[in-house]
Amino acid sequence: MLQSRLFTNEEFMKIYTICYDMAIHRDHNHSGFLYEEFGNMMKEFCDRCSYELNKYDLDSMMFEWIRIYDIFILFQNWMCRFLMYLNRGYIRNNNYLSLEESSCKIFQETVFNYSAYPLYHAYNRFVIKDRCDIKRMVLEEDIFFIKRCLDAMLTTDKTSYLFLQMEYLRELGSFLEEYTATHARELIPCEYMIRVDQEIQAEEKRVQIFMKEETLAPARSLMHRKLLQDYFSEIFSTVHNAFLESLKNRDSFMTHLFFRLFHTAGMEEAMIRMSQDFTKYALFQLETSMDEDIERFLEAHEEMVVMMRRDLGDHVLFQQAYHQILRQIVNKNPSRLTQYLDRIMRVGNVFESRIHVLCELLGYHSESDVIAETLRRDMAKRLFMNRTHSQEWEKTLLSSLKLRFGYQFTSRMEGMRFDYTTQLLTTEYIPSPEGTVRLLTGSHWPSFLAPDDSVPLPPLVTRCMAHFEAFFTEYYSTRRITWQHHLSNFHLQGIYNAGKNRRYDIFCGFLQGIVLLWMADRALPDKQISLQEISKGTRLSFSLLFPILHSLVFASHKLLLKNPMTDHKIRETDMFSLNYDFSSKRSTLQLPTIMVDPPKVQEKIQEDRKFYVEAIIVRIMKARKKMSHRDLVQEVMRQSTITMESKMIKTMIEKLIEKEYLERAEDDTSLYLYVA
Secondary structure (H helix, E strand, C coil): CCCCCCCCHHHHHHHHHEEEEEECCCCCCHHHHHHHHHHHHHHHHHHHHHHHCCCCCHHHHHHHHHHHHHHHHHHCCCCCCCCCHHHHHHHHHCCCCCCHHEEEEEEEHHHHHHHHHHHHHHHHHHHHHHHHHHCCCCCCCHHHHHHHHHHHHHHHHHCCCHHHHHHHHHHHHHHHHHHHHCCCCCCCHHHHHHHHHHHHHHHHHHHHCCCHHHHHHHHHHHHHHHCCCEEEHHHHHCCCCCCCCCCCCCCCCHHHHHHHHHHHHHHHHHHHHHHHHHHHHHHHHHHHHHHHHHHHHHHHHHHHHHHHCCCCCCCCCHHHHHHHHHHHHHHHCCHHHHHHHHHHHHHHCCHHHHHHHHHHCCCCCCCCHHHHHHHHHHHHHHHHHHHCCCHHHHHHHHHHHHHHHHHHHHHHHHHHHHHHHHCCECCHHHHHCCCCCCCCCCCCCCCCCCCCCCCCCCCCHHHHHHHHHHHHHHHHCCCCCCCCCCHCEEEEEECCCCCCEEEEEEEHHHHHHHHHHEEEEEEECCEEEEEEHHHHHHHHCCCHHHHHHHHHHHCCCCCEEEEECCCCCCCCCCCCECCCCCCCCCEEEECCCCCCCCCCHHHHHHHHHHHHHHHHHHHHHHCCCEHHEEEEEHHHHHHHCCCCCCCHHHHHHHCCCCCEEEEEECCCCCEEEECC
């Protein structure tokens, strides 16, 4: 084969000077001759290279190609250095190809074009050998050699890589078809997916070594189509759904593997099918846990959230499916969540993060006003009964609710907490004994059902009320007081014979105190009083007396006796008397608080919604001036934050017409006009 050696400085300068003289003299200019002889010399050199290259088989052709290409580059560089002034003068003036371009064109036409296909085939055989030999380790020398060969082909012909890539993808497609036919029937879906993942990763690494980066995308697309799309029906078969089985087995690795492969492959049909399977699994888990216990439901919810974030990449399809599941479950069981929230706010035996989770879940309820009213009533009971765990927890709850629902949702509850924490002590305005008055803002607190105002009050209470009203009117002349006695508490002192005239401090509710005081004023040791007499004297109905008497007769502190004591029920025929023989080891007695049941939440919500809908209608009509019935109903539903029925909206429109806020057009009864 051709041999090359370096020139000494004397040899180089001698040849360079001769070429310079031939190309620069005007009278004896031999530039054209030199340019033609350079082409003939390169042609002769490339013919010899092509002859030498055809002697080698496919296994050795790549190595010989690199050797010949290196010699060509060396020969080209020396010739271009000798004929440097030929490039600067003759070639530039005549717009000929430069020496480098001319030599590369000759090398491409003479050597590369005749050996391109065998060279591509040899290159791909090297790739195939690496794919089939699993134990073979690609060394740094091999990687350098492969990159050198690829660069040589691209330098010779920039379009040659497209043919090389086509040949590689064609061979890869044949390999994948054979691979699928061999393994798809032999392996179960989970094992097949693991093999597919391993094969894809190995082939991607192989592309990074043997090919350019631009080949990675078509190769990956080809692998996904051959290995996954053609096997899609087997993976999600109704008989053995591999993805659903991985969810049921809580196999995090397989779940993430399914998601990663199909998401990377861009298979929308597979992603939709996976979201359907996830919906089926999550709905079953949450409904089952909700039937068992609310604690178990919250644990299952946290597991689903972790699964979506860790295994399913928080993909939008799975998020939408899970949100729909939560809406379905929360709208079906809102009371269980609010009751559990009220219980932990009383006991406080969980982490504060559980409060945030519950507030987030309640946000999925379609009727936020129902949730707001329920939480407000529960909070009012906790504050009235002093059953809240701590004010810090109440503050945390309000912060979570405000973050989830907005300020309007929690404005009343924050007002309730402010009233509770800024209570006014009025000992200096009320004569002995000491009394405490709590000022409540009427618009903040729920409207609990109060008993008849004609309930007889003890003289001491009336005197305290009169003193406080005088004080309040002096400082707040524009405000009005409405006494809510049924929300008050009594501190009584009792002396019983059985305790050897021992004094007891009794803390009870307002209605319990009224009954005890009335019984103490009228009862004798041997006298029994009927339920009808108690109701007439205290002016309380039977429905209120039943729970009050039950707490005084059957509680741990039995201050009243019932005759007959056959069971633990209060009947209209029972007789009652004071328990003069009462005794207790404790000097302080705390009776169970009896709170009057408020009106049903749904009834209160319906009343509030009427004003809410009326306000929306008036706001819309004031801006539009006139609208058709259909457009008005649609606009009200769009602006409303809660679910509205068209029947209710129509009723409110009729009421606004009666109030002369709206009127119907004379020529079209379905068109409304704004009047007010």
